[in-house]
Every structure is written in C-alpha cells, then in structure tokens.
Amino acid sequence: MILSLFFLSLSYATGVEFMSVSKCLNKPNCVSSTDKREEFYVDPLVVKDFDLVVSKIKKLSGAKLKSHDKTKKTAHFVFVTKLMKFKDDVWLEMNVEENHIEIKSESRLGYSDLGANRKRVVKIRALIEAL
Numbered sequence: 001m002i003l004s005l006f007f008l009s010l011s012y013a014t015g016v017e018f019m020s021v022s023k024c025l026n027k028p029n030c031v032s033s034t035d036k037r038e039e040f041y042v043d044p045l046v047v048k049d050f051d052l053v054v055s056k057i058k059k060l061s062g063a064k065l066k067s068h069d070k071t072k073k074t075a076h077f078v079f080v081t082k083l084m085k086f087k088d089d090v091w092l093e094m095n096v097e098e099n100h101i102e103i104k105s106e107s108r109l110g111y112s113d114l115g116a117n118r119k120r121v122v123k124i125r126a127l128i129e130a131l
Contacts, residue, residue: 020074020091020093021033021034021091021092021093021102021103021104022034022035022104023035023037023040024037024040024104024106027111027112028111028112028113029106029107029110029111029112029113029116029117030104030105030106030107030113030117031104031105031106031117031118031121032102032103032104032105032106033045033102033103033104034102034104042103042105042118042121043125044095044098044100044101044102044103045092045100045101045103045124045125045128046099046100046101047100047101047128047131048099050073050075050092050094050101051070052131053092053101053128054068054075054092056127056128056131057075057077057090057092057124057127058077060079060123060124060127061082062079062080062081062082063077063078063079063090064077064078064079064080065077066078072093073093073094073096074091074092074093074094075091075092075093076089076090076091076092077089077090077091077092078090079105079120081116086107086108086109086110087108087109088105088106088107088108088113088116088117088120089104089105089106089108090103090104090105090106090120090124091103091104103121103124105117105118105120105121
C-alpha cells in the first residue's frame with residue numbers, strides 16, 4: 001500500500017502520465033475550470049484550435065511542454081518559477097461537447113501559491129484572446 005502511494009506521488013511529481021483536468025485538493029495553490037468551488041474556479045478557455053493554444057503557451061516564460069496528445073487533445077506543461085525554481089503543472093483538455101478547453105494550474109509543493117496559478121491562467125487567457 002505504501003509503495004503504491006509512493007509510485008502514484010512519483011508519477012504526479014514527475015509528470016510522467018497525464019492527469020486529467022480535475023478538481024483541486026483543499027489547498028489554495030490550485031485553480032481549475034472543473035472545480036466549481038469559488039476559491040478554485042476559473043473559466044474554461046473558449047477557443048476552437050487546441051493545437052494553436054498549445055503552441056502559444058509553449059512560448060511563455062518558464063513553460064516546458066511535457067506531453068501533447070493531438071488525438072485526445074490534451075497537453076501538460078511544467079512552468080518553473082524564476083526566483084525559487086518551483087515547478088507548477090498546467091493541464092489542458094479539449095471539451096468537445098462544450099467546445100472549450102478545460103484548464104488546471106497547480107503548484108507541486110507548498111500550501112499557498114500567493115495567487116500565482118490564477119495569475120498564470122489569466123495570462124494564458126489574455127494570450128489566447130489576442131489571437
């Protein structure tokens with residue numbers, strides 16, 4: 001049991017496998033378009049060209065594309081903060097039925113992120129709205 005928890009946390013921490021855009025844990029270091037709790041909620045991204053969004057986010061400072069499945073229309077980025085070199089994960093998943101992109105931005109470490117993930121999603125949204 002302990003060993004399986006270790007490997008689950010290892011795959012999460014290293015970004016080995018795609019984590020769907022899910023709800024946040026009960027820590028204020030995360031925002032998600034699928035989490036309807038006010039303190040965690042961000043609007044999904046309204047855009048039709050998923051691959052264009054991925055290519056634009058790749059150019060943001062500190063962004064590294066870890067995975068991009070063009071068939072499933074999912075992407076996982078790791079953002080490294082400038083000062084402390086913290087790693088934050090950003091997941092994107094196209095919701096074909098609703099015609100928008102679900103987004104989640106979450107810090108790997110710590111309890112609070114001082115609003116960094118919400119600010120990142122706002123920056124991504126502004127970038128996309130400029131398309």
